[in-house]
Amino acid sequence: MNIFTGATSLDTILVWLAAGAFLVGAIVNASGHPKIRAGFVRLGFPFWWCWVTAAFELATAVLLITAGTRYIGAALGACIMLAAIGAIVRIRNYRELPPPFVFLLLLALASVSGQV
Secondary structure, eight states, X not given: OOBOOOSSHHXXXXXXXHHHHHHHHHHHHHTOOHHHHHHHXXXXXXXTHHHHHHHHHHHHHHHHHBTTOHXXXXXXXXXXXXXXXXXXXXXXXXXXOHHHHHHHHHHHHHHHSTTO
16 A cells, blocks of 8 residues: 655645545544544434445555545545535534534545646
Protein backbone atom coordinates (compact mmCIF):
# COMPACT_ATOMS: atom_id res chain seq x y z
CA MET A 1 0.00 0.00 0.00
CA ASN A 2 1.44 3.34 -1.06
CA ILE A 3 0.57 6.35 1.05
CA PHE A 4 -0.54 9.50 -0.78
CA THR A 5 1.92 12.35 -0.94
CA GLY A 6 0.78 15.35 -2.93
CA ALA A 7 2.65 17.46 -5.42
CA THR A 8 2.93 20.18 -2.79
CA SER A 9 2.85 20.33 0.96
CA LEU A 10 -0.60 21.94 0.80
CA ASP A 11 -1.96 19.00 -1.21
CA THR A 12 -0.65 16.55 1.33
CA ILE A 13 -1.96 18.58 4.28
CA LEU A 14 -5.45 18.87 2.78
CA VAL A 15 -5.73 15.15 2.07
CA TRP A 16 -4.43 14.17 5.51
CA LEU A 17 -6.71 16.72 7.18
CA ALA A 18 -9.77 15.29 5.41
CA ALA A 19 -8.67 11.74 6.24
CA GLY A 20 -8.10 12.72 9.86
CA ALA A 21 -11.56 14.26 10.11
CA PHE A 22 -13.15 11.06 8.80
CA LEU A 23 -11.01 8.95 11.13
CA VAL A 24 -12.19 10.98 14.12
CA GLY A 25 -15.78 10.65 12.91
CA ALA A 26 -15.32 6.88 12.60
CA ILE A 27 -13.93 6.63 16.12
CA VAL A 28 -16.75 8.72 17.59
CA ASN A 29 -19.45 6.74 15.79
CA ALA A 30 -17.81 3.39 16.54
CA SER A 31 -17.87 4.23 20.25
CA GLY A 32 -21.61 3.60 20.13
CA HIS A 33 -22.14 6.03 23.00
CA PRO A 34 -25.84 6.28 23.91
CA LYS A 35 -25.95 9.92 22.72
CA ILE A 36 -24.49 8.89 19.36
CA ARG A 37 -27.02 6.08 18.96
CA ALA A 38 -29.87 8.41 20.00
CA GLY A 39 -28.72 10.93 17.40
CA PHE A 40 -28.97 8.33 14.65
CA VAL A 41 -32.43 7.29 15.82
CA ARG A 42 -33.51 10.94 15.88
CA LEU A 43 -32.38 11.22 12.24
CA GLY A 44 -34.54 8.22 11.33
CA PHE A 45 -31.86 5.51 11.24
CA PRO A 46 -31.74 2.34 13.35
CA PHE A 47 -29.61 2.64 16.50
CA TRP A 48 -26.93 0.34 15.06
CA TRP A 49 -26.40 2.55 11.99
CA CYS A 50 -23.65 4.40 13.87
CA TRP A 51 -21.43 1.34 13.42
CA VAL A 52 -22.20 1.11 9.69
CA THR A 53 -21.38 4.79 9.33
CA ALA A 54 -18.16 4.30 11.30
CA ALA A 55 -17.08 1.56 8.88
CA PHE A 56 -17.80 3.79 5.87
CA GLU A 57 -15.95 6.70 7.46
CA LEU A 58 -12.95 4.51 8.24
CA ALA A 59 -12.94 3.25 4.65
CA THR A 60 -13.09 6.85 3.45
CA ALA A 61 -10.08 7.81 5.57
CA VAL A 62 -8.03 4.86 4.30
CA LEU A 63 -9.00 5.47 0.67
CA LEU A 64 -8.11 9.16 0.93
CA ILE A 65 -4.55 8.47 2.05
CA THR A 66 -3.90 5.48 -0.20
CA ALA A 67 -2.22 6.48 -3.46
CA GLY A 68 -4.53 5.99 -6.43
CA THR A 69 -7.77 5.74 -4.46
CA ARG A 70 -8.16 9.33 -3.27
CA TYR A 71 -11.08 10.04 -5.61
CA ILE A 72 -12.90 6.87 -4.55
CA GLY A 73 -12.49 7.96 -0.93
CA ALA A 74 -13.71 11.46 -1.77
CA ALA A 75 -16.77 10.03 -3.55
CA LEU A 76 -17.58 7.70 -0.64
CA GLY A 77 -17.12 10.50 1.88
CA ALA A 78 -19.32 12.83 -0.18
CA CYS A 79 -22.07 10.19 -0.25
CA ILE A 80 -21.87 9.82 3.53
CA MET A 81 -22.06 13.57 4.10
CA LEU A 82 -24.84 14.12 1.56
CA ALA A 83 -26.87 11.40 3.28
CA ALA A 84 -26.26 13.12 6.63
CA ILE A 85 -27.29 16.49 5.20
CA GLY A 86 -30.42 14.97 3.69
CA ALA A 87 -31.40 13.33 6.99
CA ILE A 88 -30.80 16.56 8.90
CA VAL A 89 -32.83 18.64 6.45
CA ARG A 90 -35.63 16.04 6.48
CA ILE A 91 -36.14 16.49 10.23
CA ARG A 92 -35.50 20.27 9.98
CA ASN A 93 -32.74 20.28 12.60
CA TYR A 94 -30.64 22.85 10.74
CA ARG A 95 -28.29 23.57 13.64
CA GLU A 96 -26.63 20.22 12.96
CA LEU A 97 -25.77 21.12 9.36
CA PRO A 98 -22.33 22.78 9.84
CA PRO A 99 -20.29 19.60 10.57
CA PRO A 100 -21.29 17.69 7.41
CA PHE A 101 -20.74 20.84 5.34
CA VAL A 102 -17.25 21.24 6.83
CA PHE A 103 -16.51 17.60 5.98
CA LEU A 104 -17.74 18.22 2.41
CA LEU A 105 -15.53 21.30 2.13
CA LEU A 106 -12.51 19.31 3.30
CA LEU A 107 -13.30 16.60 0.75
CA ALA A 108 -13.67 19.13 -2.05
CA LEU A 109 -10.36 20.78 -1.17
CA ALA A 110 -8.61 17.42 -0.93
CA SER A 111 -10.10 16.33 -4.26
CA VAL A 112 -9.00 19.34 -6.27
CA SER A 113 -5.59 19.74 -4.65
CA GLY A 114 -2.86 18.58 -6.98
CA GLN A 115 -5.33 17.25 -9.58
CA VAL A 116 -3.75 13.80 -9.33
